[in-house]
Amino acid sequence: MVSAEVLLAAVLMAGATAVSRFLPFLLGDIGDPRLRRLFTELFPPAILAVLLVYFAWGAGTASGPARAAQAAGALVTVLAHLGLRNLLLSVGAGTAVCMLVVNLWPQ
Amino acid sequence: MSTRSIPGHASPWRRAFAASLPILAGYVPIGMAFGILWVQQGLEPMGAVLFGLLVYAGASQFMAAGMLAGGQGPVEIALTTLVLNARHVVYGLAFLDRFKGWSVAKAYFAFSLTDETYALLAARPPSGREEGADFLWRVAFLNQAYWVVGCALGALVGGLVPDALAGLDFALTSLFLVLLVEQMRVAERRTAALLAGALAAAGIAALGPANTLLPVLAVALSAVALVGRRTRAW
Numbered sequence: 148m149v150s151a152e153v154l155l156a157a158v159l160m161a162g163a164t165a166v167s168r169f170l171p172f173l174l175g176d177i178g179d180p181r182l183r184r185l186f187t188e189l190f191p192p193a194i195l196a197v198l199l200v201y202f203a204w205g206a207g208t209a210s211g212p213a214r215a216a217q218a219a220g221a222l223v224t225v226l227a228h229l230g231l232r233n234l235l236l237s238v239g240a241g242t243a244v245c246m247l248v249v250n251l252w253p254q
Numbered sequence: 255m256s257t258r259s260i261p262g263h264a265s266p267w268r269r270a271f272a273a274s275l276p277i278l279a280g281y282v283p284i285g286m287a288f289g290i291l292w293v294q295q296g297l298e299p300m301g302a303v304l305f306g307l308l309v310y311a312g313a314s315q316f317m318a319a320g321m322l323a324g325g326q327g328p329v330e331i332a333l334t335t336l337v338l339n340a341r342h343v344v345y346g347l348a349f350l351d352r353f354k355g356w357s358v359a360k361a362y363f364a365f366s367l368t369d370e371t372y373a374l375l376a377a378r379p380p381s382g383r384e385e386g387a388d389f390l391w392r393v394a395f396l397n398q399a400y401w402v403v404g405c406a407l408g409a410l411v412g413g414l415v416p417d418a419l420a421g422l423d424f425a426l427t428s429l430f431l432v433l434l435v436e437q438m439r440v441a442e443r444r445t446a447a448l449l450a451g452a453l454a455a456a457g458i459a460a461l462g463p464a465n466t467l468l469p470v471l472a473v474a475l476s477a478v479a480l481v482g483r484r485t486r487a488w
Contacts, residue, residue, distance in 0.1 A: 149298050149300050149301040149304055150298065150301075152322070152328060153297065153298065153301040153304070153322065154304070155328040156318060156322060156328035156331050156332070157301070157304050157305055157308045157309055158308065159328050159329065159331070159332035159335075160305075160308075160309045160311070160314060160318060160331060160332050160335045161308040161309050161310075162332065163332045163333070163335040163336040163339065164309060164310070164311045164314065164335060164339045164342070165364075165365060166336065167336070167339045167340055167341075167342040167343045168339070168342045168345070168346065168364050168365060168366075168367050169346075169364045169365075170343050170346070171343060171344065171345070171346030171347045171350065172346045172350065172353075172360065172364045175350065181488050182488070183347060184487075184488040185479060185482060185488040186343075186344045186347060187344055187347050187348060188440075188442060188443060188446075188487070188488065189442065189443065189446040189478050189479070189482050189487060189488060190341075190344055190446075190475060190478065191341065191344060191345075191437060191443075192434065192437035192438065192443040192444070192446050192447035192450075193446045193447060193449070193450035193474055193475055193478045194340075194341035194450070194471065194475070195341070195430060195433055195434045195437060195447065196434060196446075196447040196448070196450045196451035196454065196474075197450050197451065197453075197454040197467075197470060197471050197474050198313070198338070198341070198430060199427070199430045199431065199434060199451065200451050200454040200455050200458065201454060201458065201463065201466075201467055201470070202313075202426075202427055202430065203427065204455075204458045204463045213420075213421075216421055216424070217424060217427065220421070220424045220427070220428060221427065221428070221431060224428045224431045224432060225431060225435060228431075228432050228435045228436075229435065233276075234276045234277075234279065234280050234370075234429075234432055235276065235279030235280050235283075237428070237431075237432045237435075238280055238283070238284070238425055238428045238429050238432055239283065241424065241428040241431070242283075242287075242421070242422065242424050242425045242428050245421045245424040245428075246420070246421035246422060246424070247421075248421075249420050249421040250420060250421065
């Protein structure tokens with residue numbers, strides 16, 4: 148079974164996630180179509196970009212090889228996706244390259 | 255994201271399954287990556303399954319595995335989750351007119367509206383036959399099933415595999431990248447992403463990554479709103 152701490156974290160996180168996912172269904176539509184456009188068209192890519200930068204930075208404490216591996220993985224992910232546009236293939240290839248580089252890097 | 259054409263008269267489960275295949279392909283390996291990471295941090299295997307069932311938010315689950323292993327408290331983790339998942343606030347807007355009144359199906363759909371489910375369903379062509387609630391909740395349900403299976407598989411094998419699986423958690427970054435590439439096919443969204451990304455990089459470089467996510471996000475979104483308004487993007 149799981150510890151009380153893990154259970155509490157799961158319940159609190161579920162609540163925090165539900166708040167953001169239920170909000171639009173609870174509040175209904177934003178009356179102004181322009182405002183809706185801002186929220187549905189411009190904000191999602193902006194938020195994704197901020198999260199990506201933040202997570203990439205979070206790995207800032209990572210070692211040199213890990214950084215190189217992530218850069219290689221990111222490059223392969225983007226190129227694969229631009230070329231083939233298949234979610235599985237892009238994520239799979241990028242992750243595989245990252246794992247290869249980080250594990251095969253000479254110690 | 256590819257959506258193959260399925261006859262409109264096929265049963266909702268069949269059509270939902272066909273539509274969910276790209277997510278099956280993505281969620282099982284990424285869920286496994288989470289499960290492996292989870293047990294390799296020394297956490298109980300059952301916890302990985304519990305998180306997949308209750309929390310069902312990829313980025314937050316990865317983050318929580320690290321924070322729990324690092325000794326951070328549940329409240330702190332939940333607050334970070336709130337920030338991390340704030341982006342979900344806009345996702346439901348795309349589906350408001352598909353549900354009539356409240357039902358279990360609608361509540362479940364709201365609960366399970368992840369980045370990938372949103373990207374998959376919002377990307378479906380609005381022209382022609384618009385998919386209704388029956389289809390939407392089934393796709394969402396199948397997607398979560400794939401995720402939970404992935405988490406469980408990862409938790410099972412996590413104890414057996416060596417540390418040679420270092421780098422597996424890159425799957426999450428990779429998934430974010432793919433979602434962003436999809437978004438950036440539209441010029442206005444590309445501008446928004448580049449502007450927000452540049453501001454985030456500048457902000458984090460100046461202030462460091464600790465506790466900067468929320469302020470950086472606020473500044474970036476304000477800038478996107480301002481610039482978008484001036485260029486008449488909204």
